[in-house]
Amino acid sequence: MQEIITLDYGSGGKKTARLIEELLVPAFSNPALDSLGDGAVIKGDGQLAFSTDSFVVDPIFFPGGDIGKLAVCGTVNDLAMCGAEPKYLSCALILEEGLPMDDLRRVVESIRMAAGKAGVQIVTGDTKVVEKGRGDKLYINTAGIGFLKYPGLSPKNIKAGDAVIVSGTVGDHGTAVMLARSGMMQGELTSDCAALNGLCKAILESGAKVRVLRDPTRGGVATTLNEFVEGSALGIVIDEDKIPVRPQVMAACGMLGLEPLYCANEGKLLAVVDAQDAEQVLKAMRGTEEGRDAALIGHVSAEYPGRLVMQTAFGGKRILQKLTGAQLPRIC
Amino acid sequence: MQEIITLDYGSGGKKTARLIEELLVPAFSNPALDSLGDGAVIKGDGQLAFSTDSFVVDPIFFPGGDIGKLAVCGTVNDLAMCGAEPKYLSCALILEEGLPMDDLRRVVESIRMAAGKAGVQIVTGDTKVVEKGRGDKLYINTAGIGFLKYPGLSPKNIKAGDAVIVSGTVGDHGTAVMLARSGMMQGELTSDCAALNGLCKAILESGAKVRVLRDPTRGGVATTLNEFVEGSALGIVIDEDKIPVRPQVMAACGMLGLEPLYCANEGKLLAVVDAQDAEQVLKAMRGTEEGRDAALIGHVSAEYPGRLVMQTAFGGKRILQKLTGAQLPRIC
Numbered sequence: 099m100q101e102i103i104t105l106d107y108g109s110g111g112k113k114t115a116r117l118i119e120e121l122l123v124p125a126f127s128n129p130a131l132d133s134l135g136d137g138a139v140i141k142g143d144g145q146l147a148f149s150t151d152s153f154v155v156d157p158i159f160f161p162g163g164d165i166g167k168l169a170v171c172g173t174v175n176d177l178a179m180c181g182a183e184p185k186y187l188s189c190a191l192i193l194e195e196g197l198p199m200d201d202l203r204r205v206v207e208s209i210r211m212a213a214g215k216a217g218v219q220i221v222t223g224d225t226k227v228v229e230k231g232r233g234d235k236l237y238i239n240t241a242g243i244g245f246l247k248y249p250g251l252s253p254k255n256i257k258a259g260d261a262v263i264v265s266g267t268v269g270d271h272g273t274a275v276m277l278a279r280s281g282m283m284q285g286e287l288t289s290d291c292a293a294l295n296g297l298c299k300a301i302l303e304s305g306a307k308v309r310v311l312r313d314p315t316r317g318g319v320a321t322t323l324n325e326f327v328e329g330s331a332l333g334i335v336i337d338e339d340k341i342p343v344r345p346q347v348m349a350a351c352g353m354l355g356l357e358p359l360y361c362a363n364e365g366k367l368l369a370v371v372d373a374q375d376a377e378q379v380l381k382a383m384r385g386t387e388e389g390r391d392a393a394l395i396g397h398v399s400a401e402y403p404g405r406l407v408m409q410t411a412f413g414g415k416r417i418l419q420k421l422t423g424a425q426l427p428r429i430c
Numbered sequence: 431m432q433e434i435i436t437l438d439y440g441s442g443g444k445k446t447a448r449l450i451e452e453l454l455v456p457a458f459s460n461p462a463l464d465s466l467g468d469g470a471v472i473k474g475d476g477q478l479a480f481s482t483d484s485f486v487v488d489p490i491f492f493p494g495g496d497i498g499k500l501a502v503c504g505t506v507n508d509l510a511m512c513g514a515e516p517k518y519l520s521c522a523l524i525l526e527e528g529l530p531m532d533d534l535r536r537v538v539e540s541i542r543m544a545a546g547k548a549g550v551q552i553v554t555g556d557t558k559v560v561e562k563g564r565g566d567k568l569y570i571n572t573a574g575i576g577f578l579k580y581p582g583l584s585p586k587n588i589k590a591g592d593a594v595i596v597s598g599t600v601g602d603h604g605t606a607v608m609l610a611r612s613g614m615m616q617g618e619l620t621s622d623c624a625a626l627n628g629l630c631k632a633i634l635e636s637g638a639k640v641r642v643l644r645d646p647t648r649g650g651v652a653t654t655l656n657e658f659v660e661g662s663a664l665g666i667v668i669d670e671d672k673i674p675v676r677p678q679v680m681a682a683c684g685m686l687g688l689e690p691l692y693c694a695n696e697g698k699l700l701a702v703v704d705a706q707d708a709e710q711v712l713k714a715m716r717g718t719e720e721g722r723d724a725a726l727i728g729h730v731s732a733e734y735p736g737r738l739v740m741q742t743a744f745g746g747k748r749i750l751q752k753l754t755g756a757q758l759p760r761i762c
Contacts (some may be wrong), residue, residue, distance in 0.1 A: 110648025110761075111692070111753030136508035136644060137481030139578060142474045148462075149469030150520035150573055151556045154564075176468035188573045190525075203486045224571075228760060234487075234564040239556075241482055241520045241573030246471060312468060314728075316442025362442070367697035421443030428440075428560060 101199040108227030118226060121203065125210045126189070126220035131325070138221035140186055145246035147182035149173055152239040154233045156428040159204065160278040162270075162288030165238055166208035168364060168430060171293045173242040174216045175284045175313045179299040179367065181251045182244030187213065191225040192234035204237065216240070216293035246336055248302045253370075255309035258309030260398040261376035262334055265297060265383055266290070268319050268392035273350040273424050280354075287346045292365030297388040304382035306375030313367045315430055317421040318360040322368055323406045340395045340410045341381040342409030359408075359420050362429045365372040370398065432563035433531040440525070440559025449557060451625035455533065458521070472518055475483045477578035479514035484571040488760040490537065492610040494602075494620030498540035500696060500762060501517045503625045505574040506548045507645045510630040511699065512578030513583045516548065516577040521572055526565035537568065548625035575715070580634045585643035585658040585702075592730040593668055593708035595701045597629060597715055598622070598723035599674045600651050604681040604693030604758050612686075619678045624697030625705055629720040636714035638707030647762055649753040652691040654700055655738045656752040665734030670743045672727045678726055691740075692753050694761045700731065 106113040112245060123131060131137035151172045158165040170187065177184040180341040188407035189209060193202065205252055213220055277287055293314060321340070323334050343358045351358050359402030371379050376394055399407075406418045438445040454664040455463060483504045490497040496574050502519065521541060525534065545552055556633055602622040608618055610675035626645060646654035651673070654751050655666050675690045697720060708726055715721030731739075738750045 105759045106754075108532055109646075109753055109758070110654055114648070114749075114755070115752065127716040133584070133586070136511040137479045137514070137574075137576070139581070140476040140478050141478055142476050142577075144474050146472050148520060148575060149554050150470055150517060150522045150571065152524050152558050154524060154558045154560050179468040180471055182471075186480055188480060190482045190484040190488060190571050190573075194486050205714070216481070222481050226484050226486045226760075228486050228566065228569075231563055232566040234560065235568070237524060239484055239571035239573075239760075240523075240537060241571075242469075242470070243478070243480060243575065245474075249471070252465070252467070294484055316440075323474065323700075331718040342533050344505045353531055414589070419444075421441055421448065422438075422445070424439070427437045428558075 103193045103195060103197040103199065104229050105195055108225060114225060114324050122223060123208055125206045128219045128221060130221040140221055145229060145249065147177045147244040147246055147337065149176035149182035150239065150241035152237060153430055154237050154428050155275060155430050156234060156267050156278060157278050158235050159277050160241055160289055162204055162274055163291035164208050166205035167291050169238040169240045170209055170212035170216060172430060173240040174218055174293045174295055177242050177244035179293040179311045179313055180266045181248030181302065182246045184218045184242055184244040184295050185215065186221045186243045187240050188222045189220050192237040193227045193327045194235055195227060195230045197235050212344065212376050216295060242401040248410050251308065251310050253310050256326060256332055256370050256398050258332055258398055258400040259373050260309060260370050261378060261394055262336060262396040263371065264319065265389045267344050268363060269343060269347045269351065269358030269361035271364040272429050273347045275429050276354055276426060277350055287350060290361055290363055290365035292388050293367065294367055294388055297383060297386045299415045300386050301379055301380045302370055304378055306379045307372035309370040311367055311369050315362050315364060318362060320359040320406060320418040321421045326370065328404055331403045333399050333405040334396055334406060335407045335409065336396030337409050340393055342393050360416065362426060390425050435525045435527060435529040435531065435559060437527055437559050438670055440557060445558060453538055454555060460551045460553060462553040466564045472553055472671055475577040476698035479509045479576040479578055481508035481510035482571065482573035485762055486569050486571060486760050487607060487762050488566060489610055490567050492607050492621055494517050494606055495623035496540050498538055499544045499623050501570040501572045502541055502544035502548060503623050503696060504762060505572040506550055506625045509574050509576035510627040511645055512641045513634060514578045515692040516550050516574055516576040516627050517573045518553045519545065519572050520549050520554045522550050522608060524565055524569040525559045526567055527559060527562045529567050548627060576680045583640065583642050585642050587734055588658060588702050588730050590642060590664055590703050590730055590732040592702050593705045593726055594668060595703065595729040596651065596675055596727050597699045597713060597721045599676050600695060601675060601679045601683065601690030601693035604761050605679045605721065607761050608680055608686055608758060619682060622695055622697035624720050626697065626720055629715060632714045632718050633701055633711055636710055638711045639704035641702040643699055647694050647696060650692040650694060651700065652738060652750040653753045658702065659736055661736060663735045665731050665737040665739060666728055667731045667739045667741065668728030670740050672725055674723050674725050691750065696762065711717030
């Protein structure tokens with residue numbers, strides 16, 4: 099008989115303890131976690147970054163990743179975008195009754211691998227179980243603590259003339275998940291899900307004047323660039339021709355009625371840097387695995403205050419607003 | 431028409447932004463949150479406590495509290511039990527499509543009030559929406575950071591002869607939630623849901639030799655006391671007559687087939703302290719609102735290694751094991 103999660107595993111009693119002691123603690127083992135107190139006691143630092151995300155992606159396994167890898171990379175990236183070195187993660191599971199234990203084992207292994215690769219420790223956690231039909235296989239929340247190494251990154255620093263850089267191809271995660279969900283063309287297109295702390299470090303140690311870094315997840319590149327300038331006296335102009343998009347993503351978006359610029363990314367970042375340092379930053383980015391397709395896609399301009407404007411491939415101009423409504427529900 | 435949560439609110443686009451900017455940020459307002467970056471930048475400290483819990487309680491409103499108050503108090507308490515001063519919380523919401531906006535507003539207000547009372551700031555958060563039937567109204571994850579003030583609390587410190595103290599009546603939260611769920615006798619019995627950082631401070635600054643503090647939530651007092659001694663050469667003996675239980679809790683437990691010692695508490699703690707300091711600790715506890723019914727309920731003994739033993743009201747002895755299976759699913 100297939101071993102599955104039952105409500106007993108969330109009781110706080112013996113079965114919860116077994117799950118924690120036999121599956122979770124061995125996978126994530128480190129001194130802070132092993133003590134199994136109410137919380138972890140960890141070494142701190144003078145200035146911290148702190149972030150959280152819940153992950154509800156459907157399906158939980160998709161080409162290029164799964165909900166576990168996503169849960170680690172998502173929070174690591176949020177910390178890295180603050181200019182912090184990600185150090186510690188929490189991991190809280192909401193399991194749906196009936197979840198095959200093998201699926202949970204596979205996700206836990208994926209969390210372990212992603213945390214190891216990103217250089218972070220899972221030091222504390224929680225496990226709850228809800229009845230069948232009150233969840234969807236599993237949801238994961240991670241919160242993370244990073245030590246702030248490069249303070250002061252903020253959209254408020256942006257100046258007219260600054261260069262706008264994307265670290266690689268756009269829309270990979272959103273389209274990969276949508277295709278996996280629809281059952282079409284699985285595997286031809288993979289999520290970009292990756293930890294970007296190494297890439298951030300390369301950018302921030304390149305010597306360039308970096309104004310802000312952000313990973314364009316839900317809402318995509320168009321929404322994040324809008325957030326950089328909304329309510330400010332500056333706008334951003336991007337050049338459609340310069341935005342790297344995989345042909346498969348373009349094709350899938352056409353088929354699904356999506357726009358790559360609004361599709362979620364899980365292993366890409368946008369950087370706004372002093373125009374004079376753009377080449378230096380691109381070089382530093384291209385020296386990393388996650389930034390090898392980095393491209394200069396536009397610049398900051400005083401001409402369109404508060405707006406994101408795209409120069410189209412046909413020579414026209416289009417205002418791109420923030421995403422309205424749910425282009426892609428449960429994409430992360 | 432009643433305003434409800436739709437999938438759009440989880441898209442990462444305009445509606446998500448509106449929810450965050452019009453409801454969440456004004457409620458929790460503080461400088462770290464207001465900057466709305468990928469994470470919060472906060473002042474740190476040399477040694478930290480870090481904890482997380484997801485809350486899936488059903489029903490979300492119950493006598494004495496709701497899921498919002500619980501989500502704040504639960505994580506504050508986990509940090510306090512580590513000997514830390516709780517400082518910052520994250521708050522991540524998983525909303526089910528169709529949730530009335532008024533319910534969300536009420537929960538958010540409750541989070542705001544509980545955080546204010548406990549003296550913690552909500553500095554970062556996340557909002558996801560899942561389809562109807564993939565959640566249950568709302569789930570909340572909080573993670574918390576505390577500054578470690580009283581290091582070294584651990585069950586490993588326990589010595590034979592130590593006093594075992596409970597901060598008040600046992601089983602209130604579990605029975606209140608079960609009654610609310612069943613629709614019986616609502617209001618006669620209220621959850622003990624409360625932040626215990628003030629109580630912990632009173633204990634730890636009393637000058638007593640404190641071995642370990644822990645809040646007996648899921649699994650109740652019997653499970654937590656088992657955790658203190660399992661695998662060790664020491665046992666704990668408690669005296670049934672000395673355990674404070676409200677008559678209403680006793681009656682409700684009888685009716686529901688539950689045992690108060692296995693019912694969840696959300697505003698109680700267990701303290702193991704040097705026997706010579708027991709009176710001093712009880713006095714310090716009774717000087718606080720949360721500890722006014724504190725009682726000495728037993729002692730640590732070398733006689734029953736690894737066991738929790740109860741001297742019954744009838745003069746017999748009973749071994750109490752950890753909770754097996756789900757006495758009360760979705761109690762927190």
